[in-house]
Structures are given as C-alpha cells and as structure tokens.
Amino acid sequence: QQQVKQSPQSLIVQKGGISIINCAYENTAFDYFPWYQQFPGKGPALLIAIRPDVSEKKEGRFTISFNKSAKQFSLHIMDSQPGDSATYFCAAAPQHGATNKLIFGTGTLLAVQP
Amino acid sequence: KAGVTQTPRYLIKTRGQQVTLSCSPISGHRSVSWYQQTPGQGLQFLFEYFSETQRNKGNFPGRFSGRQFSNSRSEMNVSTLELGDSALYLCASSLPGRLNEQYFGPGTRLTVT
Numbered sequence: 100q101q102q103v104k105q106s107p108q109s110l111i112v113q114k115g116g117i118s119i120i121n122c123a124y125e126n127t128a129f130d131y132f133p134w135y136q137q138f139p140g141k142g143p144a145l146l147i148a149i150r151p152d153v154s155e156k157k158e159g160r161f162t163i164s165f166n167k168s169a170k171q172f173s174l175h176i177m178d179s180q181p182g183d184s185a186t187y188f189c190a191a192a193p194q195h196g197a198t199n200k201l202i203f204g205t206g207t208l209l210a211v212q213p
Numbered sequence: 214k215a216g217v218t219q220t221p222r223y224l225i226k227t228r229g230q231q232v233t234l235s236c237s238p239i240s241g242h243r244s245v246s247w248y249q250q251t252p253g254q255g256l257q258f259l260f261e262y263f264s265e266t267q268r269n270k271g272n273f274p275g276r277f278s279g280r281q282f283s284n285s286r287s288e289m290n291v292s293t294l295e296l297g298d299s300a301l302y303l304c305a306s307s308l309p310g311r312l313n314e315q316y317f318g319p320g321t322r323l324t325v326t
Contacts, residue, residue: 135317142305142318198268199261201256201315206255
C-alpha cells in the first residue's frame with residue numbers, strides 16, 4: 100500500500116510554541132522523506148528531508164524525527180512564528196526504480212497566532 | 214539561479230477542449246515531474262521525464278500526456294477536458310539521479326467550465 104497518512108488536518112499554535120505534524124506509512128519500500136511548505140498561490144517549497152538511516156535531522160527551527168520501526172516520521176517547528184502559517188506536506192519516495200516520484204500526505208494547514 | 218517557471222499561470226477552458234501546459238526547469242536539471250493538486254485528492258504524481266524519456270507514470274487516464282525536449286523543458290497535454298480536471302498543475306525539477314531535491318514551480322491553475 101503506497102500511502103502516506105498525515106495528521107492533523109489543521110493546527111493552531113501560539114507564537115513561540117512548537118508545531119508538530121505527524122506522518123505514517125505502511126509500505127517499507129520508501130527511502131526518502133521530504134517535507135514541503137506551501138503558501139497560498141505558490142508551489143510547494145522543500146523545507147527539510149531525511150533518509151531512513153538517521154533518526155533525526157535538524158535545520159534551524161525545523162526538525163524531522165524518524166522512527167523506522169514504527170514507520171512514522173514527524174516535523175517539529177520550534178518557536179513557531181506567524182510567517183510559518185502555511186500548508187505543510189510530508190512525502191515519501193518509493194525505493195524501486197530510477198524515479199523521483201513522490202507520494203504526498205494530505206497536508207496540514209498550520210496557523211500560528213500572534 | 215532562476216527557479217522553475219510554468220506557463221501560463223492561469224487558464225480557463227471549456228469541457229471537451231484540450232490544453233498544453235509548459236514547464237522550464239532550473240538550469241542543469243534534467244529530471245522533470247508533473248503533479249496535479251486538488252482539494253479533494255491532494256498532490257498526485259502524473260509523470261516524470263528524464264532525458265526526453267518518460268521514466269514513470271501515475272494513475273491517470275490516457276488523456277493526460279507529456280513530453281520533454283532536448284533542452285529539458287517539458288510540456289503536458291490534457292485532451293478532452295472534463296470538469297474534474299480543474300486543478301493546480303505543478304512541475305518539479307531535479308538533478309539527474311534518484312533522491313535529489315525536487316524544486317516546484319508556482320503551478321498553472323486550470324479551470325474547466
């Protein structure tokens with residue numbers, strides 16, 4: 100089953116708080132997990148990505164936590180700011196073949212209140 | 214470096230017509246993928262091209278087709294448009310090879326009436 104399940108659908112966080120978005124997958128044949136941020140009227144922008152050989156990756160205020168045994172990964176946004184208000188998508192790349200195909204989660208609409 | 218560009222940005226078509234969308238990848242990027250984004254289905258993979266060859270195809274009807282030119286620019290075509298084809302069509306480019314970062318363009322908003 101090549102699906103990526105994302106939760107929550109929407110999230111409201113106070114400025115300075117931590118935003119946490121979760122994703123889960125069933126098929127173990129994924130080997131690349133990026134997160135994208137999308138503002139209204141724009142295309143998705145790559146935020147941060149992780150490979151399954153590491154359990155955590157941090158870039159600035161953004162951290163991916165990866166749990167291979169549970170087949171789950173999550174995005175943590177520390178010190179959330181109103182400018183972080185956007186839709187966030189997790190994705191996964193199937194391992195087979197020479198392809199860059201990405202399977203996306205359903206998205207999380209994040210609102211950071213000032 | 215210029216980002217991925219897509220033209221046109223907005224398009225209104227009538228049912229039964231056909232449409233061609235264009236994508237220019239980032240300079241040096243030879244892999245181009247297309248995605249359809251709708252509120253109901255989210256982001257869905259359409260197809261991927263590399264060196265003018267289709268490398269992968271998603272679960273879309275044959276009305277959706279694409280091609281890539283020798284300069285890596287890509288076009289996608291939708292024939293016999295249906296109301297359900299209304300969507301944001303996104304193009305992403307990346308360097309050759311798997312698992313390279315994909316960069317998306319702003320998309321073409323297609324409305325079918």
